[in-house]
Amino acid sequence: xTSTAPQLGKNRRKKRGxxxxxxxLYLAVGIAALLFLIPFYLxxxxxxxxxxxxxxxxxxxxxxxxxxNISELFDDQTVQFGRALWNSTVVAxxxxxxxxxxxxxxxxxxxxxxxxxxxxxxxxxxxxLMVPTAVTFVPSFVLVSSLGWVDTYRGLIIPGxxxxxxxxxxxxxxxxxxxELEEAARVDGLGYWGAYWRIVVPNSLNFFAAxxxxxxxxxxxxxxxxxxxxxxxxxxxxxxxxxxxxxxQTVNFHLIFMATAVSILPLVFVFLFLxxxxxxxxxxxxxxx
Amino acid sequence: xSTTTTRGVAEATVxxxxxxxxxxxxxxxxxxxxxxxxxxxxxxLVIFVFVPIGWSIWLSFFDARYTxxxxxxxxxxxxxxxxxxxxxxxxxxxxxxFAAFIVPTTWALSLGLALxxxxxxxxxxxxxxxxxxxxxxxYVAAALxxxxxxxxxxxxxxxxxxxxxxxxxxxxxLANPSPPWYWLVIVSLRLWIQAGFYMILFLAALQNIPxxxxxxxxxxxxxxxWQTFRYITLPQLRATSTAVVLLLLxxxxxxxxxxxxxxxxxxTWAQTPLMELYKxxxxxxxxxxxxxxxxxxxxxxxxxxxxxxxxxxGFGRGEESK
Numbered sequence: 001x002t003s004t005a006p007q008l009g010k011n012r013r014k015k016r017g018x019x020x021x022x023x024x025l026y027l028a029v030g031i032a033a034l035l036f037l038i039p040f041y042l043x044x045x046x047x048x049x050x051x052x053x054x055x056x057x058x059x060x061x062x063x064x065x066x067x068x069n070i071s072e073l074f075d076d077q078t079v080q081f082g083r084a085l086w087n088s089t090v091v092a093x094x095x096x097x098x099x100x101x102x103x104x105x106x107x108x109x110x111x112x113x114x115x116x117x118x119x120x121x122x123x124x125x126x127x128x129l130m131v132p133t134a135v136t137f138v139p140s141f142v143l144v145s146s147l148g149w150v151d152t153y154r155g156l157i158i159p160g161x162x163x164x165x166x167x168x169x170x171x172x173x174x175x176x177x178x179x180e181l182e183e184a185a186r187v188d189g190l191g192y193w194g195a196y197w198r199i200v201v202p203n204s205l206n207f208f209a210a211x212x213x214x215x216x217x218x219x220x221x222x223x224x225x226x227x228x229x230x231x232x233x234x235x236x237x238x239x240x241x242x243x244x245x246x247x248x249q250t251v252n253f254h255l256i257f258m259a260t261a262v263s264i265l266p267l268v269f270v271f272l273f274l275x276x277x278x279x280x281x282x283x284x285x286x287x288x289x
Numbered sequence: 290x291s292t293t294t295t296r297g298v299a300e301a302t303v304x305x306x307x308x309x310x311x312x313x314x315x316x317x318x319x320x321x322x323x324x325x326x327x328x329x330x331x332x333x334l335v336i337f338v339f340v341p342i343g344w345s346i347w348l349s350f351f352d353a354r355y356t357x358x359x360x361x362x363x364x365x366x367x368x369x370x371x372x373x374x375x376x377x378x379x380x381x382x383x384x385x386x387f388a389a390f391i392v393p394t395t396w397a398l399s400l401g402l403a404l405x406x407x408x409x410x411x412x413x414x415x416x417x418x419x420x421x422x423x424x425x426x427x428y429v430a431a432a433l434x435x436x437x438x439x440x441x442x443x444x445x446x447x448x449x450x451x452x453x454x455x456x457x458x459x460x461x462x463l464a465n466p467s468p469p470w471y472w473l474v475i476v477s478l479r480l481w482i483q484a485g486f487y488m489i490l491f492l493a494a495l496q497n498i499p500x501x502x503x504x505x506x507x508x509x510x511x512x513x514x515w516q517t518f519r520y521i522t523l524p525q526l527r528a529t530s531t532a533v534v535l536l537l538l539x540x541x542x543x544x545x546x547x548x549x550x551x552x553x554x555x556x557t558w559a560q561t562p563l564m565e566l567y568k569x570x571x572x573x574x575x576x577x578x579x580x581x582x583x584x585x586x587x588x589x590x591x592x593x594x595x596x597x598x599x600x601x602x603g604f605g606r607g608e609e610s611k
Contacts, residue, residue, distance in 0.1 A: 029405050033419045039431065039481065040422075042438045042447065055445045102330045109326030114319050121327060128338050130592045132543055135563070138570040138580040139345030140337065142357045162333035192322040221427035223546040224563070228571060239429040243550050246433055256437065260430050271425040275418060282486070283493035 043264065046257035054253045069258045079251060080233060081259050084241035088263075091156050091226075091237060092219035098161045099215045100208060107170025108196055112182070122171070128164035141228050151235040156226060160219070166211060173207050174200070210281020213274045220267060238263040342588075345581040353578035367582035371569070377583050380565045381590075387561070388541040390476045395537055396530065399484045403491035404522075417492070421485035428546035431478050436463065436551050440474045463551065466558035471551070475559070478547055483540075487533050494529040498522065535594065542591055562587050 046054050048063040074082050110122050133140075140159055149155030181203060185195040201208070226237045236244070242263060245256045271278070344357075349367050351359035371377045402420050406413060423431070439447045442461035449459045462470040502521050503513075511517055523530075545563040552559045554568055562583070570580025 025405065025408055029409065029416050032402065032405070033416055036419055036423065036481065036485075038447070039426075039434045039439070042434055043430075046438060055443075057444065059445075059447075059450045102333065106327045106330030109323050113323040113326060115323035116320075118323060121331065124331075125334065128334060130595050131338075131342065131588045132539065132591060133338075135543065135566075135584055135587050135591060136338070136341050136345065137563075138566055138577065138584050139341035139348070141571070142344060142348070142577060143337070143341045146357060158333075159337045162330060162337050164334065164338070167330060192319075193325070196326075217425055221429075223427065223429050223549075224567075227549075228567075239427055242427075242429045242433055246436065246550055247553070253437070256433065260433050264426055264430055267425040268422065271422065272418065275421065279417075279421070279489055282489050 043257055043261050046254065047261040048258075049254055051253050054257075066254065069254050070262075073255050073258045073262065076255065079241070079245075079255065079259070080236075081238075081241060081262070083234065084236050084238045085262070087153075087156075087235065088220055088238040090153060091222075092216050094153070094157050095160055095219040096212050096215045098157065099163060099166055100212055102161055103163060103166040104170045104201075104208070104211075105196075106167045107172075108174050108200065110167070110171045111174035111177075113192055125164050125167055129168065133160070133163075137224055137228055140225075144229065150229055151232045153235075155229045156235070156237070160222075160225065166215070169211065173204070177204065206277050207281060209274060209277040213270065213278045214281070216270065217267060345584055348577050349582040349585050351578055353576065353581070355575045357577055359578065363578075367578040368586070371579045371583045371586070376560060377562065377565045377569075377586075380560045380562045383559055384542060384544070384562055387472075387475070387544060388538060390472060391479055391541055392534060392537045394476060395480055395483050395487060396533055398480055399487035399533070400491050400526070400530075402484060402488040403495055404518075406488065407492060407495045417488075420488055423482050423484075424486045426482060428478075428482065429550055431482055432547045432550035435474055435478045435547075440470075466556075469558075471559055474551060475547060478551075479544075483537070487537075490529055490533060491526065494526050495522070498525045535597070539591060539594055542587070542594070 045060075045063045047069060048065050048067070049060070050064065050066055053060055053064060073079065106125075110118055110125070115121075144150065144155045144159060147155075149158075177200060181199050182195050185199040190198060221239065222237070223239045223243070226240050227243070230236045230240050233244075238259075242256075242259060245251045245259065348357065348359065350362060350364060352361040352363045352366075353359040406417050406420070409416060440462040441447075441449070442459065442464055443449070444453070444459060446459075448462070452458075452460065460470060462474050498521070502525070503517060506517055506521055507513070511520065543563060544561045545567075548559060548561045548564060549567075554560070554564055554572075560568075566580050566583045566587070569576050569583060
């Protein structure tokens with residue numbers, strides 16, 4: 001089961017072992033896949049059930065498909081889920097655009113523009129990788145609250161834009177970008193700025209898509225920072241709203257699970273749609289052994 | 290070094306194309322562009338990363354209750370307080386237990402999934418997607434499903450329903466710390482979210498192992514299966530394995546979301562370091578000094594792990610080869 005042997009030498013043994021081996025292999029993968037899908041099934045089942053169905057004595061495999069739960073969730077004024085959804089969208093989109101812009105420019109500058117002290121600047125960026133941003137949330141909160149940015153989009157978005165790690169990934173990527181393309185652009189009289197926007201960016205869209213997906217997902221799923229910054233329910237993101245449902249006994253089960261389903265669904269689509277680039281991006285940049 | 294060669298080539302190219310301009314102007318043009326490209330990022334980095342770090346080191350030496358501009362210098366008292374009087378050391382212990390569970394299990398599960406998926410000939414993309422999909426789910430949403438549906442302590446929880454079929458009584462997984470069923474809840478949740486991501490890393494590494502190694506082993510009489518896994522696959526994956534273990538370790542240090550939502554800050558058990566910092570700085574006491582001191586200690590610990598990672602993986606060595 002654990003062998004990773006390539007196809008080449010397999011042909012001879014295929015006839016004898018393959019039917020049995022394949023059945024076992026697919027059985028194992030199939031069971032693992034089912035286990036991994038259970039939580040998704042539970043979300044959908046509970047989201048489309050009534051409360052008595054969820055809490056009933058006997059397990060109901062399929063829900064009674066209460067599509068009305070969707071409109072009930074958005075009509076419920078005490079929950080304000082639409083507002084949270086909007087906040088999360090604004091935060092995740094602006095965060096993605098801002099991070100890509102700021103970090104890719106810096107990564108390109110560090111990788112490709114000759115400057116006497118560029119190595120020193122790079123070490124300053126590397127130093128920030130040592131301290132994960134989650135740990136510095138206390139001092140960051142102190143700073144953001146003295147700027148008066150508590151409960152604002154600015155406070156939610158801007159402190160997260162300057163990711164040393166993303167800048168580092170872009171630098172590594174641009175180091176491997178073919179120089180010939182840029183040289184051709186240079187011959188045509190484009191400066192660094194022109195070459196960057198007209199040649200480098202259009203030829204790096206796969207990489208940008210991968211980083212964009214990762215940034216969007218982490219922006220949408222962020223919890224600790226929005227929890228610290230969002231003190232007024234109007235500035236809550238989806239994650240904070242979900243978290244408040246868990247401790248708040250007044251919200252019904254079916255609404256809680258419908259909210260969870262609604263909060264996950266867009267990401268699952270983004271994820272499935274962009275998976276190819278994401279996998280490539282992780283494989284390329286994640287770790288180089 | 291890479292930058293030296295880049296600089297040489299770039300200057301040579303520019304010099305060739307526009308020989309009439311003086312060399313000095315070219316260099317300042319590059320310098321100007323360098324700051325144009327990196328400036329916005331560096332300014333943000335200073336304001337939102339370096340200033341908070343510096344401020345928090347400064348705060349950690351002051352009596353900073355309910356204030357972020359304190360004036361009463363107290364030396365190392367905040368450090369003493371957070372290391373002796375508070376629950377912060379307990380939370381570091383909790384983290385160690387948590388890491389001891391989660392790091393080996395995630396490593397084994399993600400490697401196992403990668404080995405399985407790597408052998409598939411049909412529907413490989415489908416199964417890879419299934420295992421990778423939970424990466425998109427937030428810890429909060431997962432915590433909600435785990436707490437309210439799978440490990441709900443009452444009859445209608447999935448786990449208790451399944452156990453009920455075998456005549457086992459309901460288990461209250463989260464109500465009390467002994468027996469510590471909550472670890473099952475927390476570890477299974479994190480496994481579900483993380484395994485697919487690390488599986489992708491292992492898959493990429495598996496596909497980079499040269500096929501000749503397996504052919505040579507077969508000629509030498511190695512049995513396919515355990516022997517090739519033990520003597521070829523595992524050693525070839527060493528770099529990725531090391532990286533995965535250290536990434537998992539650093540991630541475990543920062544655990545917050547699922548503990549906050551499943552265990553809660555009011556419980557006396559399973560409090561993570563970040564939760565203790567959250568309570569110290571943003572709870573009722575608003576003690577920014579003690580909170581900052583804890584952040585400094587935690588940062589130093591993570592620095593040590595990261596530096597060890599650099600040592601083991603040869604961080605920066607890869608650049609020179611480029």
